[in-house]
Amino acid sequence: MPPARASVKPSSTLLTHRSASYFPYLFATVFVVVFLDSWKRTGIAPELFFAARGREALGKFLSGMMPPELSWNFLSFLVRPALETIQISLWGTLIAVLIGFPLGLLGTHTLAVRGILNEAELQRAPVRRGLRYGVYLLARGILSLFRSIPEFVWAFMFVRAVGLGPFPGVLAIGVAYGGMLGKVYSEIFEAVNQRPLEALQSTGANKLQIFFYGWFPQALPNFVSYTLYRWECAVRASAILGLVGAGGLGQQIEISMRMFNFNEVLTILIILFLMVAAVDYLSARVRALI
Structure with a gap:
């Protein structure tokens, strides 16, 4: 009998x-x-870019931008829009931080639902854990909504709501970048090393002490670095938002383009480049101090 x-x-x-x-x-x-x-x-179709017709049209456009408009009247006229662009980016980034930081905290799983700050408290409280999880999902949903709509669309809506000027640009950057900052802040908080937190907890530290002395100091360098990077992006974005009437250099770019004054457009682009370079240098100096 064969073996089974x-x-x-x-x-x-x-x-x-x-x-x-x-x-x-x-x-x-x-x-x-x-x-x-x-x-x-x-x-x-890359070949279209190198076709004779494309090269001719591009050549006419670039030749129309030369030489840049460097008259004193025009440069002095651009001082106010340039300052307006910086102010829009600063206030927009500040509003973005005020939106993104609390929503980022609520949208961090190890801070809102699980992790060293919640396990002991929520272990035998399923209802409270469910409520915390609901708040966590709500925060993540709001952040997704804010960052899924481009700042250009936000600016268009706010222009309709509050009128032309810098204020709709500030609101557009604040809301759109608030969603982006909140998402990155939550990921930064998620990546924090838990061992120092456990050491603080073993000494009898409460939740606030663990957060401010263990959690936040670890996240601060990346927190500041990404916020400064977003400020740099906001300088460029504030210029683009001017195309829908949100003030700044972008509004002057639109006016010059409509008047076919491409040499003025080149001057504005040079100023915008210098502004972004200055912000990048300042951001690097600030990051070096942290």
Whole structure:
């Protein structure tokens, strides 16, 4: 009588390992298919850029920008829009921090629901844990909403609500960048090393002490670095928002483009470049102090 064969079923761990080993190949295949399809659907044709007609049109546009308008009257006229652009970026970034920081805290899973600050308190309180989780999801949803709508669209809506001028630009940057900052802040807080926090907890420190002496100091360098980077982006964005009437250099770019004064546009772009370079230098000096 032949010996009975034991039926061996593959374990769930083995199946998971096999499916994980196939994932890179599946991902690469999907990526290649999507890439080739998008190349066709977006009508990418590099040869058009080097065609005679394209080179001629680009040459006329660039030649129309030379030489830049450097008259004293025009440069002195740009002082106010340039200062307005800096002010829009500063106040917009400040509002973004005021929006993003609290929502980022509420949207950090290890701060709102789990982690060293919540395990002991919520271990036997499922209702409270559920409420905390609801607040966590709400904060993440608000951040997703704010950053999913481009600042250009926010500016258009705020111009309709409060009228032309710098204020709608400030609000647009504040709301859109608030969603971006909050998302990154939550990721920064999630990446904090837990060991120093456990050491503080073992000494009898309360929640606020653990956060301010253990959690926040670890996150502060990345917190400041990304905020300064967003301020630099806000300088560029505030110029673009001027195209919808939100003030700053962007509004003057639109006026010069409509009048076909491309040499004035080049001057404004040079000023904008110098402003961004100055903000980048200042940000680097601030980061070096932290």
